[in-house]
Amino acid sequence: MSQVNVTWEGNMKFVGADNNGFKVPMDASDIYGGKNEGTRPMDLMLMSLGGCTGIEVGHILNKMRVAYERLDVEVNGNRVKEHPMVFSDIQMIYRLSGESIPIEKVTKAIQMAEQVYCSAANMMNKVAEITCSIEINGTAYKYEPISPTK
Incomplete structure (x- = not known):
């Protein structure tokens, strides 16, 4: 089974992490209040x-x-x-x-x-x-x- 964890880091930014520890920052567009701190x-x-x-x-x-x-x-x-x-x-x-x-x-x-x-x-x-x-x-x-x- 695949598993990832997605953690809220404030505002609209989330960081996804896989079981190997690789992390991917994600953020919403500015119309949703994002601050361009990650990939959509x-x-x-x-x-x-x-x-x-x-x-x-x-x-x-x-x-x-x-x-x-x-x-x-x-x-x-x-x-x-x-x-x-x-x-x-x-x-x-x-x-x-x-x-x-x-x-x-x-x-x-x-x-x-x-x-x-x-x-x-x-x-x-x-x-x-x-x-x-x-x-x-x-x-x-x-x-x-x-x-x-x-």
Whole structure:
């Protein structure tokens, strides 16, 4: 079982801590009385999605023996206007750099990460449409998931 503790530190600031002692400060926006002393909780959800898929993509590429020098994930989310203001759609951009990175293997790694291994993606895609694109060494590629029959 996963467990975290979230502690109020005054005003609208909270600090989350996991069982390993890693801490994340969170704060509300100024319209709720926040003082910009931490990340907004909804932004943390996008970070979690990027981190989860990034870890899985990196792990899968390592197993495929695909060497890369950089792997970044940009995550952009749009929220609905009414409460609860959940994400309606999320766009992810996977940026890699290195020599001889095959787009087919990157595509397969992303597909496996988002559809099978990343719990955050599997949970969030029940609420929001998640789309992605790929950039390798500055060249943009359209993400086209590989058919299960291939």
